[in-house]
Amino acid sequence: xxxxxxxxxxxxxxxxxxxxxxxxxxxxxxxxxxxxxxxxxxxxxxxxxxxxxxxxxxxxxxxxxxxxxxxxxxxxxxxxxxxxxxxxxxxxxxxxxxxxxxxxxxxxxxxxxxxxxxxxxxxxxxxxxxxxxxxxxxxxxxxxxxxxxxxxxxxxxxxxxxxxxxxxxxxxxxxxxxxxxxxxxxxxxxxxxxxxxxxxxxxxxxxxxxxxxxxxxxxxxxxxxxxxxxxxxxxxxxxxxxxxxxxxxxxxxxxxxxxxxxxxxxxxxxxxxxxxxxxxxxxxxxxxxxxx
Numbered sequence: 022x023x024x025x026x027x028x029x030x031x032x033x034x035x036x037x038x039x040x041x042x043x044x045x046x047x048x049x050x051x052x053x054x055x056x057x058x059x060x061x062x063x064x065x066x067x068x069x070x071x072x073x074x075x076x077x078x079x080x081x082x083x084x085x086x087x088x089x090x091x092x093x094x095x096x097x098x099x100x101x102x103x104x105x106x107x108x109x110x111x112x113x114x115x116x117x118x119x120x121x122x123x124x125x126x127x128x129x130x131x132x133x134x135x136x137x138x139x140x141x142x143x144x145x146x147x148x149x150x151x152x153x154x155x156x157x158x159x160x161x162x163x164x165x166x167x168x169x170x171x172x173x174x175x176x177x178x179x180x181x182x183x184x185x186x187x188x189x190x191x192x193x194x195x196x197x198x199x200x201x202x203x204x205x206x207x208x209x210x211x212x213x214x215x216x217x218x219x220x221x222x223x224x225x226x227x228x229x230x231x232x233x234x235x236x237x238x239x240x241x242x243x244x245x246x247x248x249x250x251x252x253x254x255x256x257x258x259x260x261x262x263x264x265x266x267x268x269x270x271x272x273x274x275x276x277x278x279x280x281x282x283x284x285x286x287x288x289x290x291x292x293x294x295x296x297x298x299x300x301x302x303x304x305x306x307x308x309x310x311x312x313x
Contacts, residue, residue, distance in 0.1 A: 031060050071137035074172035076113065076240055078127040082145070084163025086154040089122030092165045094298055095146060096126060101301025108132030113223045113233065120154075127219075127237070129172065136171045141286075141310035143169045143244075144271035151277045160277055164270065170240030186238065187211040190227060210234035217241045272306070274298060282306075286313065 034057045037043060044050050079095055081088040103110055113127040130139070145166050152161035190205040208230040211218045219237040221230045274294060275281045282297045283290035287309035296302040 027060050031057060034060070067137075070171035070173075070243070071140075072134055073136055074129065074131040075136040075139050076127060076129055076170045076172060076237055077139065077142075078125065078168040078170075079123060080125045080166045080168065081123065082164035082166055084148075084161065086118065086120055086122060087148070087150075087152050087161045088163035088165055089118050089124055090120065090153070091146075091148045091163045092123040092126065093121060094148070095165055095167065096123065096128075098298050098301050098303070099142075101299070102303045103130060103132075103301075105301060106132060106138075108135055111223065113237070114220050127221075131172070136169070137311075138307055139169045140171075141313070142167050142307070145269040147270035147273045149273065149275045149277065168244075170237070170244045173236050173239040173243065185213055186235065187213055188231060188234070206230055208234045210238050212238050212242060215242065215245065217245070284309065286310070 034053055037053060038050075038057075043053075077099065079092045081092045084091065100110065109131045111129045111131075113129055115126040116124040117126075118124060145164055148163050148165075150161060151158045155161065187210070189209040189211075191207045191209065192205050206225065206227045207220070207222045208227065209218065209220050210231070217238055219234050219241070221234040221237065224230045224233060271286055272282065272284045274297070275283075276294055280292055280294040281290060282294050284306050287306070289306050289309045291297065291302075291305070293302075297306075
């Protein structure tokens with residue numbers, strides 16, 4: 022459907038809406054409103070997913086304990102930002118180390134326009150500082166990958182065939198009561214064609230975790246398709262194909278020998294690194310990304 026066809030359909034639906042009996046069939050009216058909204062999104066070049074939530078994952082790369090601590094710093098930064106936006110967060114899966122850092126963690130972020138705001142945060146983030154894990158306190162560079170995929174609502178994408186998904190079950194670990202380690206509620210889902218894999222342990226039942234895993238796989242498939250259409254600067258980067266190391270970073274966080282946070286795509290920078298990492302002051306960075 023080209024732009025002219027989209028406009029004609031929009032005008033047709035808007036004409037239908039002014040009919041005196043339009044709201045007599047509420048179910049049909051809701052379907053018309055949704056179709057109209059989606060058509061306007063297509064006309065304006067917006068994604069229908071932009072208005073909804075997102076799934077955020079942070080994966081530690083080169084840097085050992087420092088990288089895993091950096092992942093925890095990034096999580097804290099984003100949580101502060103979400104709090105100011107009034108968005109809610111729920112844990113999907115976490116893999117912590119003994120020092121409170123994260124090898125990887127995935128969370129679900131719910132709110133209006135979450136995916137639109139966060140989608141360009143996807144990519145490698147680089148930290149330079151004096152290492153708290155080195156007795157000589159040498160300067161250390163570490164990397165973490167941030168991955169953002171849209172929250173997929175049922176019916177937004179075609180159903181994935183059961184044969185395309187390999188689902189494995191295991192016992193959930195960590196705190197949560199006596200039943201946690203006795204029942205196989207943890208779910209690992211793999212899309213066989215692409216190798217995209219997710220691990221979900223947040224829900225209490227196996228079926229809930231399975232559904233959450235399938236939603237996450239769908240989101241990753243959507244983001245992968247988007248990445249294939251766009252340049253790397255405008256799309257998310259898939260952990261499977263992205264080296265979490267020097268040369269791939271989208272943003273630098275320097276804490277030594279000076280303080281500076283700089284986005285390498287937009288050029289936006291600030292010397293107040295604490296406001297970014299400790300207080301989640303990301304608006305200037307995110308607004309600049311949206312203008313790309």
